[in-house]
Amino acid sequence: MTPETAPSALPGRRPPLARELAFGLSLFALYAVAAAVPIGDRHAAAADHGRRIHDLERTLHIAAERPLNDWLAGHRTVAVAANYEYATVYVASTLWVLAWLYRRHPDRYRVARTSFALINVIGAVCFALWPVAPPRLVPDLGFVDTVLTHGTWGSWGSPVVDHADRLAAMPSLHVAWALWVSVELARLPVRRSLQAASLLHVFVTLYVIVATANHYVLDAAGAVAVVWFAYVVTDRDSDRRSRPVVPPEDAFFLAVESDRTPQHVGGLIFLDAPDGTPAREDVIAMLRGKLDELPRLGQRLSPASRLRRRRWVEHPLIDWDWHVHEAVLAESGDAGLNALVGALQSEPLPRDRPMWRMILVRGYAPDRAAVVFLMHHVVADGMGVITHVLRLLTPPDALPVAGAGPSATRRALGTLVGIAQLATESRQRTRLPASGTGERAFGTFRLPMPAVRGLARRHRVRVTDVVLCALAGGLRRVGPAAGGPEGGRALRVAVPLMTGGPEVPPEGNHTSAVMVDLPYGPMPEIERLRALAAATRRLRSGTRALASAFVMQRAARALPPVLHAAFARAVYGGRTFQAIATNLPGSNTPARLAGAPMSVAHPIVPTGPGAPLAVGALGWNGMLNMGISAEATLVADMDALCGAMRDVIEELGAAEAPEPQDGPEPPEAAAARSARRGRGPSVPG
The missing domain is CATH 1.20.144 (Vanadium-containing Chloroperoxidase; domain 1)
Known part of the structure; x- marks a missing residue:
C-alpha cells in the first residue's frame, strides 16, 4: 500500500x-x-x-x-x-x-x-x-x-x-x-x-x-x-x-474524444421499486454524503494547456439540478429506455463541471424504476464506475481483491516481451463501416450466469471467450458486411485487462487493451468459439497487457500534453481496432441504492473513433448482463443484434463438448491459473 x-x-x-x-x-x-x-x-x-x-x-x-x-x-x-x-x-x-x-x-x-x-x-x-x-x-x-x-x-x-x-x-x-x-x-x-x-x-x-x-x-x-x-x-x-495531476492514461480519453465520439462510461441500473422512486432529494442526499469518499464527484478539470497537464480542482458549487436529473420516457418499457440511453451516449459531458451525471428515469414500468449513471472515461474506467456504484450502495460493497500481481522482475521481463510482440503485430485487415455519426443505439439482454459458466467449462474456454464469440457471431448474422483485403475473415477487437494492484480504486483507468482477432467468416459457432479461444491465449499470457500498460502509464509521461494527445488520437480507434469488448466483475450481495432494492445493472461502454461497436458484460446477482452500444448506422435494429448474440450463446450451450484429452495440462490453462492467482493481468470470467 x-x-x-x-x-x-x-x-x-x-x-x-x-x-x-x-x-x-x-x-x-x-x-x-x-x-x-x-x-x-x-x-x-x-x-x-x-x-x-x-x-x-x-x-x-x-x-x-x-x-x-x-x-x-x-x-x-x-x-x-x-x-x-x-x-x-x-x-x-x-x-x-x-x-x-x-x-x-x-x-x-x-x-x-x-x-x-x-x-x-x-x-x-x-x-x-x-x-x-x-x-x-x-x-x-x-x-x-x-x-x-x-x-x-x-x-x-x-x-x-x-x-x-x-x-x-x-x-x-x-x-x-x-x-x-x-x-x-x-x-x-x-x-x-x-x-x-x-x-x-x-x-x-x-x-x-x-x-x-x-x-x-x-x-x-x-x-x-x-x-x-x-x-x-x-x-x-x-x-x-x-489538485492531483490527471495522469496520461486518464487524459488519453480526453484527447480521443470528439463531438461524434463521446467517451463516458456508465451503467443502466434497475431497481425493484415503484415508478418515481427513489426520490431525487434522497439521491442527492446520498451523493452529498459520499463527496469526501468519492472526490471526483465534486471536482472538475483545470483549463487545458499545450505544455502543462490538467489537474483535478474542487468545483465551487455543484449544480445538482444538472447532475441529478429526472427524465420521463416518451415510450415506456425497454424501447423507450434504450432510446434514452442512446441519446445520453450521444452527448459529450461538458468539461466545466464534475464529469458525471445520474438520470432518474420515470415511466419505465409501474413496479420498476431505472437509473442511468454516467461518468467520463477521464474519471474512471468500467471497473472504476462499478467501484463508485458499490460505494454508493447500502450496505457498501467492494470488488473482490485480486492477487498481488507479478514481481518487479517478472513484470519487467513481461513488459520487454510484450513490447517486442506489439512491434511485430500485423495490421488489421478488416474494417466495419463507420459513418462517424455521433448518434448511438443501445440494447441489452441477460443470461443466467451459472448457465454461461457451465457452457464455458464444458468447452474449456472462459466467459470472456463466450462474450467475444457472441459479438462476432451475432454481428455476422445481422450486421453489415465487413470490408478489407481479407474479405472480413477476422475482426480485431480491443479487450481491456486489469493491470493495476490488487485493489481497484474508484478513480483512474487501471486497464490496458489487448488486441484480439476474432474469426468473422462464415462457420459453425462452436468452431468459431474454439478458434477464438486459441486466439485469446494472448489474454492469458499478460505480456502484451504489461507492455500496453507501460506505454500508457509510464512512457507517456515523457510526452508534453500536445504530443501525448496526438499519440492518443493516432493509436486509438478504427486504425487499430473495430470494436471494444469488456467483461466486468460485479456483485452478488443484495443492496439498496438510495433506499430502493437494486436488482440489475447493465454496463454502458463508449465506442472508439472509427470503431463503431462496444460490448460490455457484467456479472450481477447471478446474471450475465449485456450492454451493447453502436453507431446508429451500424445495424438497422439493435434488438436484432442483441437477439442474434443471445442465439449464438444458446447454440453454444446446446453444442456437444469436446472429448476430454489425456496428457499434460495445456500451456494456456496453466497461464489462466497463473492469472487467477494474481501472477498476471486479470481477466474476469
Missing part, C-alpha cells in the same frame, strides 16, 4: 495519536536545542538585538511599549491577570483547537498541524540564530518586569519556569499561536461568536505581550509574517495534493 493510500492518509481517517504526540514533543525538544546554540555571549547579543529593535520602533514612531507598561505596572490586579493570560491562554486555546481538529476534522487537522509545526520551526530557528531579549530584560530601557514586581507565581519570568528560553522575543509565538487559532476557526464552519472571541484573543494577546514588556511591537509583526509564510507553504502543498 502506497503512502497515498495508507489507512492514515485516507479521507476522514485520523493519523495515529501516538505519532502525533511524539511529533508535538519533538517541537518542544527543538526549543531546547535552539536555546543551546552557542553564539558568543548569548545574553549580550540578545540584549543588543533588543536595543536595535527598540531603536527601530522609535524611528518608525511605533514604540508603544513604555506607556502601556507604565500603566499596567501601576495596577496590580490587572497586571497579575495579564501575567497569567500571557502564560496560559495561548497554550490552552492552541491545544484545544488541535484536539478538536483531530477529533472532528481529521482532514483539516493534517494541514493545520503542518502549518503549526512550521510556525514553531521557523521560530526556533530565529531564536537560535538571532536571539532577542525582551524589553523587561534590557535594564537600560527602563521597563518594569510585572511578574517579579507583583509576584505572579507560575507565570513566565517567575522562578517556577525560569528554565524556559528567555531570549526568544522575535517573533512572538504568543501572537503567532493566537493568530493560528483564529485562522483555523475562520476556515471552518463554526459559530461566529467563537470566531469573534478568537479574534478578540489575538488583540488581547497583542496588548498583553507589549504591556508586560515581554515583547516589542515588531515581535508581533514578525509573528504575523511567520504565520503568513507558514500558510503560504502549507496551503500550496495542500493545494497540490487537493
